[in-house]
Amino acid sequence: MRLSIGQVHRNVLALASSRSCFVLGDRLSFRMLSQQRAAGFHQTAWRGSQIVEDRGSPLTLASLEVQSKVEYGKKEKIARTGGPKPSSRGSSLNVKPRVSSSLSVKPRVSSPNVKPAKSALPKSAGVKKTLKVDEALFSAKSFEELGLPPLLIDRLNKEGLTAPTEVQSAAIPIIAQKHDVVIQSYTGSGKTLAYLLPILSEIGPLKGPMEQDNSEKRSGIEAVIVAPSRELGMQIVREVEKILGPNDKRLVQQLVGGANRSRQEEALKKNKPIIVVGTPGRISEISAAGKLQTHGCRFLVLDEVDQLLSFNYREDMHRILEHVGRKSGTTSRDILGPLARRSERQTILVSATIPFSVIRAARSWGHDPVLIRAKSVVPLDSITVPRPALSQADANSSSPSNSVNQAAVGSLPPSLEHYYCTAKAQHKVDTLRRCIHALEAQTVIAFMNNTKPLKDVVFKLKARGIEATELHGDLGKLARSTVLKKFKDGEFRVLVTNELSARGLDVPECDLVVNLDLPTDSTHYAHRAGRTGRLGRKGIVVTICEENEAFVVRKMRKQLAVAIKPCEFTEGELVVHKEEDVE
Numbered sequence: 001m002r003l004s005i006g007q008v009h010r011n012v013l014a015l016a017s018s019r020s021c022f023v024l025g026d027r028l029s030f031r032m033l034s035q036q037r038a039a040g041f042h043q044t045a046w047r048g049s050q051i052v053e054d055r056g057s058p059l060t061l062a063s064l065e066v067q068s069k070v071e072y073g074k075k076e077k078i079a080r081t082g083g084p085k086p087s088s089r090g091s092s093l094n095v096k097p098r099v100s101s102s103l104s105v106k107p108r109v110s111s112p113n114v115k116p117a118k119s120a121l122p123k124s125a126g127v128k129k130t131l132k133v134d135e136a137l138f139s140a141k142s143f144e145e146l147g148l149p150p151l152l153i154d155r156l157n158k159e160g161l162t163a164p165t166e167v168q169s170a171a172i173p174i175i176a177q178k179h180d181v182v183i184q185s186y187t188g189s190g191k192t193l194a195y196l197l198p199i200l201s202e203i204g205p206l207k208g209p210m211e212q213d214n215s216e217k218r219s220g221i222e223a224v225i226v227a228p229s230r231e232l233g234m235q236i237v238r239e240v241e242k243i244l245g246p247n248d249k250r251l252v253q254q255l256v257g258g259a260n261r262s263r264q265e266e267a268l269k270k271n272k273p274i275i276v277v278g279t280p281g282r283i284s285e286i287s288a289a290g291k292l293q294t295h296g297c298r299f300l301v302l303d304e305v306d307q308l309l310s311f312n313y314r315e316d317m318h319r320i321l322e323h324v325g326r327k328s329g330t331t332s333r334d335i336l337g338p339l340a341r342r343s344e345r346q347t348i349l350v351s352a353t354i355p356f357s358v359i360r361a362a363r364s365w366g367h368d369p370v371l372i373r374a375k376s377v378v379p380l381d382s383i384t385v386p387r388p389a390l391s392q393a394d395a396n397s398s399s400p401s402n403s404v405n406q407a408a409v410g411s412l413p414p415s416l417e418h419y420y421c422t423a424k425a426q427h428k429v430d431t432l433r434r435c436i437h438a439l440e441a442q443t444v445i446a447f448m449n450n451t452k453p454l455k456d457v458v459f460k461l462k463a464r465g466i467e468a469t470e471l472h473g474d475l476g477k478l479a480r481s482t483v484l485k486k487f488k489d490g491e492f493r494v495l496v497t498n499e500l501s502a503r504g505l506d507v508p509e510c511d512l513v514v515n516l517d518l519p520t521d522s523t524h525y526a527h528r529a530g531r532t533g534r535l536g537r538k539g540i541v542v543t544i545c546e547e548n549e550a551f552v553v554r555k556m557r558k559q560l561a562v563a564i565k566p567c568e569f570t571e572g573e574l575v576v577h578k579e580e581d582v583e
């Protein structure tokens with residue numbers, strides 16, 4: 001498959017547009033006060049989809065076997081992971097089929113009232129060169145086709161994993177070719193296995209026969225995976241353990257902050273793991289103490305790389321980039337310096353949101369780094385600085401905020417629906433309650449910005465008979481993991497949390513995300529929103545803001561190129577407004 005500059009642009013456009021297509025094309029049965037603008041929006045979506053289809057049918061999760069598991073477009077009964085479940089929680093989100101006057105939102109291609117997604121898309125990432133990639137990359141229907149070792153495939157099958165997602169189909173062969181890579185794909189699309197599977201094909205007990213022959217030559221830690229939070233770190237550990245199986249799970253060791261450090265150090269000595277997964281602070285701490293030998297490491301993964309390369313983690317990341325998979329004695333000038341010198345290690349950077357600063361950093365690795373998206377693979381050095389696109393105010397394309405905003409385009413799953421409504425601060429909890437009831441949401445994550453008001457919300461929800469719990473950094477590690485487990489097990493209907501849970505957290509049953517406070521920018525919106533609609537499931541995102549904040553939501557809507565529709569919750573129903581009512 002040869003991807004030209006135009007095609008990549010069109011694919012990006014089609015991806016964003018087809019998202020709109022899902023939102024508006026779903027046969028939602030709710031009271032719609034006006035659909036004219038939405039119909040205009042859809043027209044663009046249709047066009048975008050056509051472009052891709054003209055070039056051979058695009059790969060979607062739906063086109064893989066994954067679809068049969070999650071059943072697109074159907075109201076699915078979401079299976080809980082266990083624990084007590086009130087009977088009222090058995091069904092999935094309900095977008096009001098009960099209203100007799102309800103309208104099915106059908107695509108209308110004649111009304112151009114809503115600004116099409118196209119105008120909201122940044123003219124970003126101009127791609128000048130092309131990279132030849134095997135067409136089969138994008139059509140794998142099974143893990144066998146991707147050349148994974150038989151032992152690994154057996155383990156995947158035992159865990160019920162039979163078909164790769166799009167991003168896995170794209171990433172696995174490229175990583176196997178020893179490229180340094182940046183993986184960008186929307187939230188919940190399976191990025192974790194996209195990097196874990198090629199790593200486990202080369203190291204550990206499930207690797208291929210060729211690698212087995214060389215096994216005596218290597219010892220010690222062969223892969224370091226860094227994640228910004230304990231929760232995400234532990235989630236990755238569990239994913240690796242799951243694939244390794246019960247007999248070999250000691251081969252992965254968590255090094256997350258908040259846990260007992262001496263125990264972690266003892267486990268490193270005793271279990272001799274080949275993979276460590278941890279947070280930047282704890283990894284660099286143990287490394288600085290000389291208890292973590294990673295010079296011979298073959299893989300370094302930075303999961304949620306855009307966050308890990310932010311200022312907060314600068315010193316710890318500096319140490320990690322300097323020491324993992326490098327001969328000792330080298331020095332660096334700044335955090336990006338170490339990336340400039342190639343070592344034996346393969347570096348894999350991952351996020352749903354990749355700002356240009358990450359591309360720029362990764363470029364200096366050498367060794368043909370490539371950007372992998374679900375439908376394209378491009379050399380990093382062919383990607384140019386994004387051009388301004390949104391408005392005069394955003395015209396400075398080199399400004400960090402512009403780069404951050406552009407990073408969020410294409411980061412949201414196509415299956416999500418987005419709404420916003422306004423409420424006075426003191427009425428937000430009631431609005432949340434009405435929202436949960438109107439949508440009959442069963443597993444809800446509500447985001448706030450500060451801890452104290454977050455506790456108040458939990459208290460008020462409980463007082464209104466809704467089982468709710470809190471998750472934030474003030475809780476100890478044990479409390480945090482207990483809360484999360486109970487929420488995943490269905491003991492609580494609502495998890496009220498802050499940015500801590502916005503990235504990477506995988507609660508497949510989550511059917512509603514609510515922003516009780518506005519996210520700081522569109523990148524934060526994208527990661528919060530991505531906690532629902534995982535792996536093609538349906539999900540709804542509702543932002544409850546004050547009247548004078550609504551313009552911020554509308555701005556994010558443009559930046560993200562998704563339809564975030566104004567709505568309200570009255571008489572137990574979701575009522576969607578036409579845009580003119582609020583502007």
Ligand SMILES: Nc1ncnc2c1ncn2[C@@H]1O[C@H](COP(=O)(O)OP(=O)(O)OP(=O)(O)O)[C@@H](O)[C@H]1O
Nearest residue numbers: 163164165187188189190191192193352504506535
């Ligand atoms: N091939 C597959 N078949 C079935 N399920 C899969 C497959 N790959 C991943 N999953 C499941 O999909 C869910 C989402 O995967 P994952 O957490 O890796 O997404 P992600 O792209 O990293 O999301 P985020 O950007 O939010 O971190 C997980 O529950 C994972 O176990």
